[in-house]
Amino acid sequence: MSTRYRWLVLAVAAVFLVLIGRLWQLQVLRAEQYRTATYGNMVQKRPLPTLRGRLLDRQGRVLADNQPAYSLVMRVVREKPDVLAELFETIGVSARQRRAAAARLARAVRRRRGDPFVLIRELSRDQLGRFEMHRERLKAFRVASGVRRHYPNGRLAAHVLGYMSLVSPAELADSRGQPYLPDDLVGRFGAERLFEPYLRGVRGIERVVVDAHGSRVDEPWVDQMLGQRRRHAPVPGDDVRLTLDLDLQRVVDDELSRVEAGAAAVVDVESGRILAMSSAPAFDPNLISGVLPPQEAKALLEDPRRPLLDKAVREHYFPGSVFKVATAIAALEAGVVDAKETIQCTGALKRGRSRFRCTHQHGRVDLQRALAESCNIYFYRIAERLGIDRLAKYARMLGFGSPTGLGLNGEVAGVVPDQTWYRGRSRRYQPGFALNAAIGQGDVKVTALQVATAYAAIANGTLMLPRLVERIEQGSGELVVYQSHPRARQQLPVAPQTLELLRRALTAAVHDRKGTAYAVRLKRWKVAGKTGTAQVGRLRGQSAQQEHAWFAAFAPAEQPQIAVAVLVEHGGAGAKAAAPIAMKIIERYLDSSPAHPQLAHTAEHRQR
Amino acid sequence: MRAFERFSHRFDWPLFTAIVALLAIGMMNLYSASETSGRSLFAAQMVWLVFGVVGAVATTAIDYRHFYRASGFTYAAGIVLLVLVLAVGKNLNGAQRWLYVGIWLQPSEPMKVLAVLALAKLLHDEGASQSERRHYPLLQILVALLPIVLILRQPDLGTAAVVGLILGSMLVAVRLPAGAFVPLIVAGLISLPLCWRFVLTAYQRRRIVTFLNPTRDPSGAGWQARQALLAIGAGGVSGMGFMRGTQNVLNFVPERWTDFPFAVLAEEWGLFGGLLVIGLYTLAVVRALRIAMDARDRFGSVTAVGVGALIFWHAVLNLAMVMGLMPVVGITLPFLSYGGSSLVTMLGASGLLLNVGLRRVTY
Numbered sequence: 001m002s003t004r005y006r007w008l009v010l011a012v013a014a015v016f017l018v019l020i021g022r023l024w025q026l027q028v029l030r031a032e033q034y035r036t037a038t039y040g041n042m043v044q045k046r047p048l049p050t051l052r053g054r055l056l057d058r059q060g061r062v063l064a065d066n067q068p069a070y071s072l073v074m075r076v077v078r079e080k081p082d083v084l085a086e087l088f089e090t091i092g093v094s095a096r097q098r099r100a101a102a103a104r105l106a107r108a109v110r111r112r113r114g115d116p117f118v119l120i121r122e123l124s125r126d127q128l129g130r131f132e133m134h135r136e137r138l139k140a141f142r143v144a145s146g147v148r149r150h151y152p153n154g155r156l157a158a159h160v161l162g163y164m165s166l167v168s169p170a171e172l173a174d175s176r177g178q179p180y181l182p183d184d185l186v187g188r189f190g191a192e193r194l195f196e197p198y199l200r201g202v203r204g205i206e207r208v209v210v211d212a213h214g215s216r217v218d219e220p221w222v223d224q225m226l227g228q229r230r231r232h233a234p235v236p237g238d239d240v241r242l243t244l245d246l247d248l249q250r251v252v253d254d255e256l257s258r259v260e261a262g263a264a265a266v267v268d269v270e271s272g273r274i275l276a277m278s279s280a281p282a283f284d285p286n287l288i289s290g291v292l293p294p295q296e297a298k299a300l301l302e303d304p305r306r307p308l309l310d311k312a313v314r315e316h317y318f319p320g321s322v323f324k325v326a327t328a329i330a331a332l333e334a335g336v337v338d339a340k341e342t343i344q345c346t347g348a349l350k351r352g353r354s355r356f357r358c359t360h361q362h363g364r365v366d367l368q369r370a371l372a373e374s375c376n377i378y379f380y381r382i383a384e385r386l387g388i389d390r391l392a393k394y395a396r397m398l399g400f401g402s403p404t405g406l407g408l409n410g411e412v413a414g415v416v417p418d419q420t421w422y423r424g425r426s427r428r429y430q431p432g433f434a435l436n437a438a439i440g441q442g443d444v445k446v447t448a449l450q451v452a453t454a455y456a457a458i459a460n461g462t463l464m465l466p467r468l469v470e471r472i473e474q475g476s477g478e479l480v481v482y483q484s485h486p487r488a489r490q491q492l493p494v495a496p497q498t499l500e501l502l503r504r505a506l507t508a509a510v511h512d513r514k515g516t517a518y519a520v521r522l523k524r525w526k527v528a529g530k531t532g533t534a535q536v537g538r539l540r541g542q543s544a545q546q547e548h549a550w551f552a553a554f555a556p557a558e559q560p561q562i563a564v565a566v567l568v569e570h571g572g573a574g575a576k577a578a579a580p581i582a583m584k585i586i587e588r589y590l591d592s593s594p595a596h597p598q599l600a601h602t603a604e605h606r607q608r
Numbered sequence: 609m610r611a612f613e614r615f616s617h618r619f620d621w622p623l624f625t626a627i628v629a630l631l632a633i634g635m636m637n638l639y640s641a642s643e644t645s646g647r648s649l650f651a652a653q654m655v656w657l658v659f660g661v662v663g664a665v666a667t668t669a670i671d672y673r674h675f676y677r678a679s680g681f682t683y684a685a686g687i688v689l690l691v692l693v694l695a696v697g698k699n700l701n702g703a704q705r706w707l708y709v710g711i712w713l714q715p716s717e718p719m720k721v722l723a724v725l726a727l728a729k730l731l732h733d734e735g736a737s738q739s740e741r742r743h744y745p746l747l748q749i750l751v752a753l754l755p756i757v758l759i760l761r762q763p764d765l766g767t768a769a770v771v772g773l774i775l776g777s778m779l780v781a782v783r784l785p786a787g788a789f790v791p792l793i794v795a796g797l798i799s800l801p802l803c804w805r806f807v808l809t810a811y812q813r814r815r816i817v818t819f820l821n822p823t824r825d826p827s828g829a830g831w832q833a834r835q836a837l838l839a840i841g842a843g844g845v846s847g848m849g850f851m852r853g854t855q856n857v858l859n860f861v862p863e864r865w866t867d868f869p870f871a872v873l874a875e876e877w878g879l880f881g882g883l884l885v886i887g888l889y890t891l892a893v894v895r896a897l898r899i900a901m902d903a904r905d906r907f908g909s910v911t912a913v914g915v916g917a918l919i920f921w922h923a924v925l926n927l928a929m930v931m932g933l934m935p936v937v938g939i940t941l942p943f944l945s946y947g948g949s950s951l952v953t954m955l956g957a958s959g960l961l962l963n964v965g966l967r968r969v970t971y
């Protein structure tokens with residue numbers, strides 16, 4: 001019995017020793033590892049949202065800011081579908097919200113246990129009210145207050161300001177810089193996109209302790225344990241102060257909203273600042289930002305007037321006669337014509353099998369009359385002397401054929417054809433191409449912004465880089481992060497007399513009795529401008545569409561402040577469709593401009 | 609005065625101390641585990657403790673030879689209760705383990721002790737009457753198998769296995785040659801976890817776990833076991849302090865007053881707490897064996913072995929499970945787990961041990 005006892009005790013002791021060994025392994029050898037794991041269990045990093053920077057006009061007036069918004073947060077991930085069904089029933093959700101909610105729930109289930117997540121963004125007022133009324137029944141949810149992007153002026157400058165949309169999978173996967181989170185909105189278009197890195201700010205981090213059910217625990221020991229690491233405050237995004245003038249932009253948008261489709265750009269001649277830029281029809285960024293309902297997206301995408309396209313920079317058009325300034329400068333500088341030479345216009349010109357037409361018989365015209373009255377024959381004849389390559393060279397000097405360097409909305413370069421260009425197209429160059437190019441037809445394509453900057457260059461003698469941003473500032477202007485300065489792309493290598501001649505000719509186009517824009521001249525201000533009526537290529541099987549109407553100008557003619565380009569798609573005659581809009585813009589700007597009192601004096605003097 | 613001295617001389621103070629210490633640690637641990645969850649189970653367990661102590665006093669005071677005589681009847685009563693569980697018991701999550709008899713009772717718990725007594729009587733009688741020896745092994749196996757089969761039908765494989773281990777240990781301890789024990793037990797215990805980890809595939813392990821716990825969510829079980837392991841490891845050498853273990857306080861430790869109280873204890877009291885508890889179990893089991901050796905008769909001796917095996921297997925299986933050496937099965941930790949049936953059974957059984965010890969042969 002005694003040996004039996006001893007063996008039994010030994011066996012028992014051996015078993016307990018195994019357990020002690022295991023306890024040693026867990027609590028001594030692996031203690032650190034397990035402690036780290038328990039920390040990961042209970043400490044969750046939660047992002048603290050930051051405030052997106054505002055978009056301001058040149059005077060600091062708000063173009064885009066943030067507005068309080070309410071979203072519905074689901075506290076626990078593992079809920080039965082009938083909880084969702086009850087919620088939907090109670091607060092009433094659109095099919096779109098329902099689908100988005102289902103997708104978010106699926107994503108949350110795939111993530112860590114227990115994290116609360118946003119189920120419905122931007123609850124409507126009605127939904128918020130109904131939720132508050134029945135919140136006792138809907139314990140799985142709570143309302144979280146946040147912000148949404150708000151464009152207080154609606155459609156104003158829509159294409160310049162742009163819009164935001166939901167972060168894409170590719171952006172979520174991008175680890176460079178501050179990563180995006182699901183449900184983030186990203187600047188997708190316009191200034192929102194261009195200045196995204198400045199606007200978005202830096203998210204903060206809050207560490208919280210949660211229990212096994214994912215509920216937040218706030219006890220004194222939590223603070224003690226987390227200490228300094230508890231919270232990193234978010235840094236709000238920078239405000240971007242644009243060069244736009246809210247008042248002028250409103251005028252431009254209003255005028256342009258009356259046409260089917262078109263674009264306009266107004267630049268400050270001296271500095272290259274864009275004072276207003278518009279594309280019609282516009283969209284309301286308040287409606288587009290976030291998740292666009294499929295029907296509305298379809299309507300926007302399929303609208304033949306292409307409202308989502310920024311027609312001021314992203315689309316190029318035949319310039320028609322507004323391009324003649326380039327031909328005129330090229331001819332004068334190349335010495336193929338002088339200001340006094342006159343050319344007989346008989347209304348048509350026959351070259352080979354082609355017939356080149358004019359609007360009517362202008363008789364003998366010199367350069368000034370040819371520009372003022374927009375005689376095609378004159379420009380055909382000097383184009384023959386000039387050749388397409390020299391024409392292209394001077395056109396490029398004015399900024400045509402390359403992006404202006406604004407960087408907004410993927411601006412296009414336009415087309416300035418020369419012989420090399422035609423070789424690249426495998427279309428045999430014919431001398432007739434130069435004739436068409438000379439009057440802004442053929443293969444010449446320009447953007448509205450290019451036209452505005454080119455006319456500003458004629459007014460100024462220097463081609464300026466157009467600018468959209470005045471400065472970028474932090475904390476309501478306390479700290480300027482970036483200040484932009486006027487930058488010249490190039491001094492025009494053109495004789496001053498040439499430019500002076502052009503200014504006079506363009507003034508004549510408006511103020512001369514025979515000028516094409518005489519009918520829409522302003523009483524108080526002298527404007528130098530040029531109409532354009534660009535024929536649109538006839539597509540096979542379609543009847544000819546109406547011409548694109550153009551007007552480009554700078555004013556006041558003697559001491560130019562602004563340059564304007566207006567395009568009306570299929571608007572017909574430039575003098576009728578585009579020039580009145582441009583005149584209205586110029587008048588409203590100069591009338592309200594306190595600058596240059598001597599000019600106002602001149603105007604008064606003239607009136608007297 | 610002389611009477612007390614005689615009592616004190618015979619009373620097994622080390623065993624008594626071990627049990628009282630385990631009870632105290634258990635109550636303290638339960639307080640920490642349940643208060644932090646917002647459910648106060650401390651008072652309820654206190655009531656059960658009073659019942660248990662009364663029961664223990666009774667099983668200590670009444671000469672165990674009365675239990676010898678009653679063991680057939682009590683065994684039969686226990687079997688009836690087990691049958692009643694299957695007939696009219698409460699079905700909870702697909703298992704039928706509870707019976708309402710004025711209070712909620714889990715008859716499989718007291719059955720462990722009743723079976724020990726019945727088997728002890730058979731082994732005693734076998735020694736007394738040489739003539740009928742041949743019939744006894746079969747009868748012993750039948751008596752052992754009946755409750756096991758009934759418990760399996762609930763189904764409660766964990767408890768059935770424990771009953772089997774306890775009764776099997778008694779038979780082995782009494783019948784096997786002394787020299788065969790250590791290799792047998794040690795080899796068995798070492799090979800079990802090794803087999804679990806290295807011989808069986810993950811799929812087979814899952815099948816076994818699901819088989820052992822038909823009511824438990826198989827994916828949830830792995831998470832629970834891991835949380836318990838984290839709690840123990842995070843406790844380290846010194847522990848995180850009473851009611852300050854984060855795994856406990858934040859509800860990460862599962863079933864922490866029934867199956868996993870040791871995880872809470874080890875997290876809050878560290879290696880010292882864990883070693884103390886394991887040491888107390890070792891002491892209790894060794895004292896049980898000592899009492900068995902010194903017992904006046906075969907019935908007392910075998911009963912002591914059975915009660916020792918009861919404490920031993922419960923403690924070892926529970927600790928192995930909590931420390932991740934075994935799949936999670938619902939086996940309580942003696943004196944530390946919350947629950948009336950378990951506590952009263954353990955205390956009653958402990959009373960029997962002290963009883964046998966008191967009435968031993970003295971020199």
